[in-house]
Amino acid sequence: MKKAMELPANFLVLLILGLIMFAAAMTIAYKVFKGAENLQKSLDQQTRKQIENRLILDPSGKVLLGIASKEIQRGKNDVFGIGIRNLESEEKTFYVSGSCNLAIAEDGKAICDENRVGGDCANVCGKWILTIGSHKLNSKDIRVTEVHINVPKNAADGEYWFDVKVCYNNPCGVAGSIQYDNVKKLTVTVS
Structure with missing residues (x-):
């Protein structure tokens, strides 16, 4: 009888130890993933700071791209x-806009080209780019904002150029708007 009671008691002890180890593993996993999320935020802040510093070092700089070229997989997005x-000399409200104007497939053939008749880049990659609203800046102020590129799952492999x-x-493009600086170019390689 004593042996019969010993087996369920051992099983119960092992079950409790297993649950404790599982809870400890979940806690560690949570801390690791939370740390990775914080690292991503600090990398984003680091990029923002680098862009700000580059503008500060160039006293005549009006508009600056951080990185002008990225590879983005189909169905993914990047910033x-x-x-x-x-x-x-006074406060101004700035607007960022973007458009796709050229796309070249891996074989070198044009997917679209706005410089040709019937370029049709608006339908090919024109909806991939998203800019965020307006930015009110006092004189001499600096703001770093984002341009999002969302590549659809059905995009063709190649290079896409955005203005x-x-x-x-x-x-x-609206009456009364004044272009603030030269057009900046972004390149997205889709693979």
């Missing part, structure tokens, strides 16, 4: 950083 410094403009007074 480009863009810095804006208001060198005007990014910064305007003030009104959104780019």
Whole structure:
């Protein structure tokens, strides 16, 4: 009888130890993933700081791209950083806009080309780019914002070129808008 009771008691002890070890493993996994999330945020902050510092070091710099070229897989998205410094004498509201103007397949053939008749880049990759609203800046202020590129799952392999403009007074392309600096170029390689 004593042996019969010993087996369930041992099983119960092992079960409790197993649950404790499982809980400890879950706690460690949570801390690891939380740490990775914090690392990602600090990398983002680091990129923002680098763009700000580059604008500070160039006193005549108005608009600056952090990284101008990235590889993005189909069905994925990524973010480009863009810095804006208001060198005007008064507060201005800035708008960032983007458009796709050229796409070349891996074999070198044009997928679309806005410089040709019937370029049709608006339908090929025009909806991939997303810019975030307006940015009100006092004179000499700097703001770093984001340009998002969302590559659809059905995108063809190749290189896609996007023009990014910064305007003030009104959104780019709207009456009364003034383009603030040269057009900046982003390149996305889709694979």
